[in-house]
Amino acid sequence: MSIEINDDNFDLEVERLVIHYRNTKSFNPRMYNEAMWQYADMANGGNGGLIDSSGTKSIRSEYYAAHPDRFFFEVLSCLGEFERYIKSQGTTIGIP
Numbered sequence: 001m002s003i004e005i006n007d008d009n010f011d012l013e014v015e016r017l018v019i020h021y022r023n024t025k026s027f028n029p030r031m032y033n034e035a036m037w038q039y040a041d042m043a044n045g046g047n048g049g050l051i052d053s054s055g056t057k058s059i060r061s062e063y064y065a066a067h068p069d070r071f072f073f074e075v076l077s078c079l080g081e082f083e084r085y086i087k088s089q090g091t092t093i094g095i096p
Helices: 010-027 029-043 059-063 069-078
Strands: none
Touching: 010 029, 010 069, 029 059, 029 069
């Protein structure tokens, strides 16, 4: 289920996920790293990966349908992961 993102809750949702992923990093680094690669993909307009065998549901369509690319950029940046997960891919991103 996707949370509706708007100007009123954008920063709060970024903050909520930053706290969540800081906690995740300490108890499950593998899950954290996977999520950061998914966020990097979505920051670049991607779908974050498929979550069903039919190829119709993605992480983005199921959980982040209303989230703009810059949302994922903000989360990565707040976690200090921009360099590692975006720039290391050799892709360009329209920095908001």
